[in-house]
Amino acid sequence: MDRRQFLKTTTSAMVLSGLGTLPQRAFAQGAPIKVGLLAPLTGVVASGGREMVEGTQFYFDSIGSEIAGRKVELIVEDDASNPDTALQKARRLVEQANVDFLIGNLLANTGLAVANYVKGNGTPYFIPIIAADDLTQRQRIKNVVRVAGYSASAFTHPLGDWALKQGYKRIATISQDYTFGHEQCGGLAQVFTEGGGEIVQQFWHPLNTADFSPYLGQLANMKVDAVFAMETGADATRFIQQFASFGLKGKIPVLGAMNATDQSVIRTLGDECEGIVSPAHFAEGSTVPVTKKFVDDYTAKFQKIPSLYGFSMFSGAMWVSEAIKSMGGKIPSKEALVDTVLKTDLTGSPLGTTVKLDSYGNPIYDVYIRKVMKRPDGKFWNVPIETYKDVSQFWKYDPATYLKQPPYSRTFQGIKKG
Amino acid sequence: MTQATRTLTIGAIAVAVAALLPLVLSTYQVGLATEVLIFGILAMSIDILAGFAGRTSLGHGAIFGVSTYVVIYLVSQGSSPVFALGMGILASAVVAAVFALLAVRTSGVYFLLLTLALGMIVWGICLRWTQVTGGENGLRGDIRPAILYDHKTFYWVVLAVTAVISFAIWRFVRSPFGLTLRGIRDSESRMRSLGYNVPLHLFIGFTVSGFFAGVAGGIYAFFNNFVSPSTVALAQSVEGLLMTIVGGVGTLFGSFVGAAAIITLENIVSSHTERWQTVLGITFILIMILAPEGLVGKVRALLGRVSRSKSSVS
Numbered sequence: 001m002d003r004r005q006f007l008k009t010t011t012s013a014m015v016l017s018g019l020g021t022l023p024q025r026a027f028a029q030g031a032p033i034k035v036g037l038l039a040p041l042t043g044v045v046a047s048g049g050r051e052m053v054e055g056t057q058f059y060f061d062s063i064g065s066e067i068a069g070r071k072v073e074l075i076v077e078d079d080a081s082n083p084d085t086a087l088q089k090a091r092r093l094v095e096q097a098n099v100d101f102l103i104g105n106l107l108a109n110t111g112l113a114v115a116n117y118v119k120g121n122g123t124p125y126f127i128p129i130i131a132a133d134d135l136t137q138r139q140r141i142k143n144v145v146r147v148a149g150y151s152a153s154a155f156t157h158p159l160g161d162w163a164l165k166q167g168y169k170r171i172a173t174i175s176q177d178y179t180f181g182h183e184q185c186g187g188l189a190q191v192f193t194e195g196g197g198e199i200v201q202q203f204w205h206p207l208n209t210a211d212f213s214p215y216l217g218q219l220a221n222m223k224v225d226a227v228f229a230m231e232t233g234a235d236a237t238r239f240i241q242q243f244a245s246f247g248l249k250g251k252i253p254v255l256g257a258m259n260a261t262d263q264s265v266i267r268t269l270g271d272e273c274e275g276i277v278s279p280a281h282f283a284e285g286s287t288v289p290v291t292k293k294f295v296d297d298y299t300a301k302f303q304k305i306p307s308l309y310g311f312s313m314f315s316g317a318m319w320v321s322e323a324i325k326s327m328g329g330k331i332p333s334k335e336a337l338v339d340t341v342l343k344t345d346l347t348g349s350p351l352g353t354t355v356k357l358d359s360y361g362n363p364i365y366d367v368y369i370r371k372v373m374k375r376p377d378g379k380f381w382n383v384p385i386e387t388y389k390d391v392s393q394f395w396k397y398d399p400a401t402y403l404k405q406p407p408y409s410r411t412f413q414g415i416k417k418g
Numbered sequence: 419m420t421q422a423t424r425t426l427t428i429g430a431i432a433v434a435v436a437a438l439l440p441l442v443l444s445t446y447q448v449g450l451a452t453e454v455l456i457f458g459i460l461a462m463s464i465d466i467l468a469g470f471a472g473r474t475s476l477g478h479g480a481i482f483g484v485s486t487y488v489v490i491y492l493v494s495q496g497s498s499p500v501f502a503l504g505m506g507i508l509a510s511a512v513v514a515a516v517f518a519l520l521a522v523r524t525s526g527v528y529f530l531l532l533t534l535a536l537g538m539i540v541w542g543i544c545l546r547w548t549q550v551t552g553g554e555n556g557l558r559g560d561i562r563p564a565i566l567y568d569h570k571t572f573y574w575v576v577l578a579v580t581a582v583i584s585f586a587i588w589r590f591v592r593s594p595f596g597l598t599l600r601g602i603r604d605s606e607s608r609m610r611s612l613g614y615n616v617p618l619h620l621f622i623g624f625t626v627s628g629f630f631a632g633v634a635g636g637i638y639a640f641f642n643n644f645v646s647p648s649t650v651a652l653a654q655s656v657e658g659l660l661m662t663i664v665g666g667v668g669t670l671f672g673s674f675v676g677a678a679a680i681i682t683l684e685n686i687v688s689s690h691t692e693r694w695q696t697v698l699g700i701t702f703i704l705i706m707i708l709a710p711e712g713l714v715g716k717v718r719a720l721l722g723r724v725s726r727s728k729s730s731v732s
Contacts, residue, residue, distance in 0.1 A: 041692040078692050082653075083556060083646045088453075092685065095446035109555045113644045116558040120643075132555070178554040207554075410548065 032073035033324065033331070035060075035317075036093030038104040038114065043081025045106050045233065048264060048309045052104060052129065054302055055313035059321070067321050068329030075099060079110050086110035087117055094123050100331050101126060103316060106309070108132040108180055115144045122334045124341070128316030129309060133183050134407055136362035136393065143338045145361040148315035148346065150393075152180055153187030153408055155258055155279040157395035158367045158388040159228075160191030162279070163255060168192075168225035170200045171255075174215055174239070175230035177204035177410070184230045184257045186408025191395065193416040200224055204410060209235055212242045220248060229276075230257040236265040244272035253277070261372050263307035266380045273380055276372045281365035282311050282351065285373060285383035294350035305381060315349040322346065358392060360399070367391040425588070429671070433581045440570040448569045449641075450685060454678045455573075455580045456638050461661035461673030462587050463630035468659070469668030470591050471623050472603030473525060477517055477533035479654030480540035481628045485510040485635030486645045487544060487551060494559035499640070502561075506639065507632035513540065514628020515621070522620040525606070537655050545647045556646025561639065576637055583633055588670060590626065599623050664705055666712025675713050 037056055040049035053076055065072045075097050079086035086105060090113075093099045101124035105111040111130030118125040119141045126145055127135065131152040135144055163171060171192060175181035181204070189199045200222055203215045219227055231239045236259065243249060249272060258280035259265070266273045284295050284305050294314070298306040306314075323344040324331060331337050346355040346363070355363050366389050370382035394402045406412045436455075440448045460482050467473045485506035492502035521532045544551045551557065566572045590596055598619050601609045610616050639645060648654070657680065665676025683701060688694035709716035 042695060078688050078694070080688075082648050083644065084642065084648055087642060087644060088685065089688075091449055092446055092689070095449065096444055109646050109648075112555050112558060113642075113646065116560075116644050120560060 032071040033067055033329075034097060034099040035072060035074045036090075036097060036099035036102045037074055037076045038079045038086060038089055038093070038102060038110070039076065040081040040106050040110070041076075041078040045081050048106050048129075048233070048307070049078075049081075051264065051307050051309040052106065052313045055306070055310035056103070056317050058298065058301065058310070059314045059317040063321065068325045068327075070329045072321075079105060081107055081110070083107075083109045083113035087113045090114045090117050094118075094121065100124075101320065101334075101337060103128070103320065104313070105130055108178075111135070115141055118143055124334055124338045126316055126320055126341070128312035131180060131183070133393070136358075136360045138403055138407060140360055142361075143334065145338065145341055145357065146363065147319040147341065147357075148312050148349065148355075148363065150281060150365070151362050152183035154362070154365075154391060154393040154395075155281070155367050156184045156187030156228075157191045158391055159255060159277075159279040159369065160188040160197075161195065161388075162277075162369050162386065163188070163192055163226060164195040164197055166226075168197060168253075170198050170222075170224045171226050171228055172201045172203070172219055172222055172224045173199065173228040173230065174203040174205070174212075174219070175228075175257075176207050176209075176232065176235055178207060179409070180232070181230045181257075182410050182413075183408045185228065186413045187395075188228055188255075190408075190414025190416070193414075199413070199415055202413065205235075207235065210238065212239055213246070216242060216246045216248065219252065220246065224252060226253040226255055228255045228257075229260050232257075232259045233265070236260045236262075237268060240265075240269060240273050240276070249275075258308065261370070261382055262309075263305045263381070264309065266372060266382075267304060267307075269380065271374075273372050274374060277369060277385075278372075278382065279367050279369055279388075280308070280382070281363075281367055282308060283368045283370045283382045283384045284311075285370070285375075285381040286352075286368070288352040290348075290352040291350050305379065311350060315346065315351070318349055319344065319346045322348070360393070362393045364390050364392050422592075429581075429584065429588075432671075432674075433577065436577055437574065440573050445569045448573050450681055452569075452573045452576050452641055454674065454681050455576050456634050456641060457658065457661055457677040457681065458674035459580060459583055459634035459637075460631055460658045461665065461677050462584065462670055463627045463634065464658050464662045465665075465667060465670055465673055466587065466591060466599075466627040466630070467624060468662055469670065470596060470603060471599040471620060473521075473529050473620065473624075474659065475517075475533040475624075475627075476530055476652065476655045476659065477537035477540075478627075478631050478658050479652065479656070480537035480650045481510050481514050481517070482631045482635035482638070482658070483544070483645065483650030483654060484513050484540060485632040486639040486642075486649050487557065489636045489639035490557045490559055490561055490643075490645050491550065493561040493639075494557065499561065499563050503636045503640075506636040507629060510632025510635060511625055511629040514631070515625045517628070518621045518624035522617045522624060534652065534655070537650070537652060541647055541650045541652070544650050552646075554647065556644060556649075558644050561643055562641075566640065572641070576641075579633070579637065583630060584671065587630060591670065595619070595622070660702065662712075664702070664712055666715030666718075669712060669714040669718070672712050672714030679713065 039052040060072050077089040103126040106129050111127055122143050124143050126147045128149040133151045133153055136146050136151055173185045175185045254276045256276045256278040258278050261276050261278045323341040327340055342357055357363055366387050368384035369386040371385050372380050373383045374380055439451055464478050467475050488509045489502045489506040517536045521529055602616055661676035661680050662673055664679055665672030687697045
């Protein structure tokens with residue numbers, strides 16, 4: 001093939017592939033239910049994104065890709081871990097692919113961008129992973145519902161209470177310096193200090209910190225009763241490893257955010273992660289039969305213990321599907337879908353309990369305090385050691401009063417003075 | 419027909435065709451077309467420096483994004499959209515002037531690195547100055563004025579602005595000032611010995627280029643209603659530069675072809691495979707090998723060859 005011929009064929013191939021994506025018209029009832037899944041398949045959090053797709057796919061496969069007799073068509077788009085791309089893909093899914101609802105996204109900034117977009121057009125948008133507090137608090141958007149997700153500070157409130165019960169008086173926090181970290185640390189700091197504890201020091205480090213020694217060196221001499229680590233992904237791995245290499249493991253107890261000891265982190269780690277305590281609604285090491293079954297099935301299919309990403313998307317997809325089923329497979333309008341989801345209780349999820357949404361579109365869970373333990377086969381997982389029943393995102397505060405305080409940030413951590 | 423009238427005629431036809439697009443495209447595609455126009459302006463502003471002054475900037479994404487930030491911040495604080503747009507463009511021009519002060523005495527790879535570093539500073543500020551910029555989460559707001567809410571109306575307004583801006587840039591590079599820039603590109607020492615103030619010309623050229631990047635950034639704010647550090651990140655600068663290169667450096671209007679090619683490719687390919695970045699990379703390599711002068715440059719060269727062979731026949 002000479003160059004000219006090659007050019008001709010490639011151009012025509014490109015034109016053809018372009019034509020293939022011309023707008024597809026919406027169909028009437030009987031047509032498939034179109035689900036738009038946004039997940040970061042490339043970029044910094046691509047591994048989490050892949051597990052999101054797996055979890056969603058796993059659920060739809062388990063119901064034969066059919067809800068109340070209607071086929072489910074899952075359209076996956078890559079948000080590239082970038083809010084601008086996420087926004088563009090959300091537009092494509094809504095305006096061109098005519099999806100019935102959007103679900104997914106991982107990073108808070110991608111979720112906030114898409115939420116801002118659907119605010120304008122009412123498309124139902126479900127966020128099982130996005131944890132930004134204000135999406136179900138101060139800046140609530142009605143058609144954005146956190147099915148099977150959690151708001152960042154919801155689980156660190158009970159962790160603060162648990163820390164008090166252990167008799168801890170002095171805690172230092174170390175966290176990635178962005179909203180997700182500020183919110184999780186804030187939840188712990190507020191409950192812990194209001195109960196008489198003291199937050200000795202808060203370290204904020206940039207995302208992707210390679211070397212934790214400056215922080216660990218200071219931590220070693222602070223005489224704290226425990227350290228709270230809010231880390232995700234590679235930072236979590238590095239923190240846990242370096243904490244152990246500094247000889248601090250076993251000397252200072254580590255409390256983690258749920259994501260610090262998520263399977264996506266600890267599946268690559270060894271003994272250094274053992275014993276870290278973290279709060280979450282899901283614990284893969286739970287003995288509840290449905291949880292066990294889910295974990296076994298998932299492990300059999302994907303050769304890895306499910307992470308929160310897989311679990312949350314599985315349960316989120318289930319929640320919305322249950323709602324559609326209760327409407328007999330029909331989605332008369334966007335509003336109807338949102339309203340029905342808000343009224344639907346999640347019963348069949350791997351959690352084994354019934355989960356309701358509060359009036360702000362955030363689920364109320366039983367929160368486990370979990371500890372990382374070694375399994376007989378040498379792998380590590382989170383095993384529940386204590387349960388807090390029915391934890392609201394507002395903890396024990398009155399929602400109206402709670403919402404009057406500023407959102408948690410680097411400058412406002414809810415720390416009670418004196 | 420002189421070259422100028424020919425360019426103007428082609429331009430007028432292009433605008434007319436572009437104006438008819440919303441009648442046949444779906445709303446999503448109109449959105450993409452709007453984005454092509456916005457990034458086309460950004461790519462043109464880069465082309466002013468790259469194509470006419472011989473200075474390749476890797477800081478234009480940051481200059482563009484500053485305007486986006488300012489517009490969204492001001493409108494959500496209650497300013498009028500027009501005032502905010504003005505301030506956004508002004509902010510971009512000021513940032514560009516600061517960049518220019520530091521960068522005009524360099525050229526080649528040093529200019530590239532200096533603008534890259536300056537862009538990274540802007541990115542760092544947007545990421546860390548959380549109280550104003552919202553940090554990682556960025557700023558959101560429903561800032562597009564109600565009369566422009568409709569996709570088509572917005573597209574037509576952006577098209578009108580783009581047409582005016584394109585004409586202005588075209589005039590700018592054809593002005594005596596633009597010719598001086600070209601002189602500098604071809605031989606800096608010659609221009610200096612002829613008595614031209616080279617740094618001053620580059621300074622003004624850079625600032626004007628930043629002004630236009632600011633226009634694009636301001637419109638982008640109304641398009642997206644959202645801004646985050648990724649808008650001022652290095653990737654944005656690189657993408658802008660790629661659009662210029664794919665369209666053809668020094669062709670000015672090739673920028674729109676480049677923007678269209680890249681935005682369309684990105685959106686189509688990424689819907690089909692998660693390896694879309696690989697596909698894009700290969701496409702760029704192919705373009706660089708087969709048409710190093712860019713798509714528009716290549717077409718021009720081919721047309722030139724055809725007309726030459728015709729004239730040799732007759």
